[in-house]
Amino acid sequence: MSINKGKRAWIGMGIFSLLILSLVVSCGKKPQVQRGGVAEAAIATYVAPGDLDEYYLFYSGGHSGNVYVGGIPSMRHISTIPVFTPYPATGYGFDKESKQMLGEFTWGDAHHPSISETKGDYDGRWLFISDNANNRMARIDLRDFKTKQIFGPIPNVSGNHCSSFVTPNTEYVLAGSRFSIPLPRGTYAPLEQYATTYKGVVAGIAIDQKSGEMSLGWEILMPPFNYDLGDAGKGASEGWAFWTCYNSERATGKLEVTSTQKDRDYIAAVNWREAEKAIKEGKFKMIGGVKVIDPKDRPGVVYLLPCSKSPHGVDVSPDGKYIIGSGKLQSVTTAFNMEKIQTAIQNKDFTGDEDGIPVLNYDNIKDAEVNVGLGPLHTQFDDQGFAYTSLFVESAVAKWKLGSWEVVDKIPITYNIGHLAAAEGDTAHPTGKYLVALNKLSHGRHLSVGPSQPESTQLINIAGDKMKLLYDAFTEPEPHYSQIIKADKLKPIEVYPKEENKNPNAIWDVKDSKVERNASNVTVKMVAVRSSFEPNKLEVNQGDKVTIHVTNIEQTTDELHGVGINEYNINVVIDPGETKTIEFVASKPGVFAFYCTNFCSALHQEMQGYLLVKPK
């Protein structure tokens, strides 16, 4: 594409987006999407009382720090899994263990969820979610829907956005830097040295196959681009990991302008088996306390695929043959062919390099540029060989055929779709039927709630030739991506079995409850059961360090109890069979009630006690 042509397209697109924007504004008050087939859509999404949804929808809660769980096709929000933010509703961030997990941070930017995979398909063991703000990765256990580990801040990673995509057998979950910085983190270098001194990093977080425990696998030192999104290769591309990057200009300042000057940026392709070898060979540097591979010193680990301007999503087709990269500032999506990529690598068909990383010859590695529409971002797949690409600027989803590359259908979205997720649509075997559009703007498609607006999430039927809008749901900020998994793949427990509670401070009989004092340390072993706490009188001295180990000895689903202490800023919720630890210093003298915060029974109001703090 010549510069002139590029400019023309750019101006044309600008005018077009203005047109779209004005359309959006003028139609904002009325439902603009087709209203035909209302009854059909109603039946398709109606889940009768007592009936269950067909799929789980896990959607990230962005800067709320949470993960939300919904059901498809009802689109009902079912529960919230707190991850990076304290959440008094479940007592998360108030007990010792979750407080330790959260560490110094009280928020995170939960971006991309990914369900663990076996042979490229969801296995329903864990859900990983990245934190764009504080460079962390969390693991939720899908046996009990609880956050079990927060890994990080990951050394050297800055702005963990291009994360958390898993490799086909959950060997690794991907991480990387959206914002390049001088390394190791904590190093100072003036912004003028950005292009030379600042570095990006892409990484593989290793997953223990038994416990799911995360640890650092490998890191690769990258040029100071902005690593944006990723996906792991599978099938034909198994062993590879892909990351898009914008700002290959290595620009700083007003990136809106400075990073959008080139016609092409890159997709970084990492051969992670080679990365493993490099680590074994000792070909790494220690940076920030971890092993980092410099591609200059170890060829064969990473290559760059030129991709249309400022790419956002990169998505691997179910068979792994195609790597779909979308340049968000152009109107085409590029389908790279994995076989051609490997041939180009073998033939050293390079057109240059970036800091020693070979750049592959664009013309020889692509199969097609698919004319999907304006502002393509992300692509998902169904079980019929179709791909679905979200179009932010055009506010639509384009359906197109892998292989023949023709766009066969388009559906308008209200409004400004970001991510989209098809049922198991990023696995080796998508199940089709449903697609969820995760939109950035809701523009009055709901009862007005003032200036702070929810996001809109739309359910689309993709079973037929034409996509059909079924349902508008509204979600808290801000769903960045979601995972849709067949309901029967998950078998969560609802009670922690007594036999599994190995907490040394757990007690199961009211007779074992006690208060022990050791100098100024007061340790309480407490039982919570319908409808009392034992002990229910805690006498301490001002300044004592109080530790309460409380066990909910119920073994029945939904019999949760809470321990809220007035004016001590504590609320811990204990699930049936669970033991949690509350630690605080009794700094305020006086008498403070504690009570069950999670409604439990007919005598819930009576489930209370007193913390008596004798003044010094």
Added chain:
Amino acid sequence: MPDTESFFDRTLTLKSRLALLLAAVILLPVYFFPLWNMTFRSNQYTDGLVLHIYAFELQGGKTPNRDDLREINSLNHYIGMRPLLESDFSEFVWLPFVIGALMLLSLRALVIGKMANVIDVFVLFSYFGLFSLWSFYHRLYTYGHNLDPTAAIKVPPFTPPLFGAKQIANFSVTSYPDIASFSLFAFALLLAAAILLSVRRTANA
């Protein structure tokens, strides 16, 4: 055989002995299956909380999401009912012995082969059966009538159903015998058969 032979001295026929063998064997399920089941249904527990009463233990229905015995006790404490504790039931200690004794006595009657032995077992069993039923009813009565006066919810004393259905507060309670009880019933029938089969032979002779 002298005709002066009294009814009690009569020798058992082969059929009677087979009935006795069968009677001994048919008691085996008592060691594996519940005697009685009680089910407590309410709006919150549409599937019902289940209590299985065995000859040797008390077992609540158990799913990954609920321990019914624990749940029944949790709920009962609100009306001041004593928790159902296995240690409170001496039956669980002596019942298995009694069942074993009945089996051995049936086999003994089979070997000795006299009507008197069968009659002994039958009488013993009748006493044991009626006593057990009375004891079970008494248990139910006691649990429902000895309510803690300090309980949060005051309910008039009641007797949970021994057989059939009954509404107790928000629970519809059903109570029916299960396989082990059918075994005991069959045991009684087989003893009766053992007696009758020998009576008939003598009549024919």
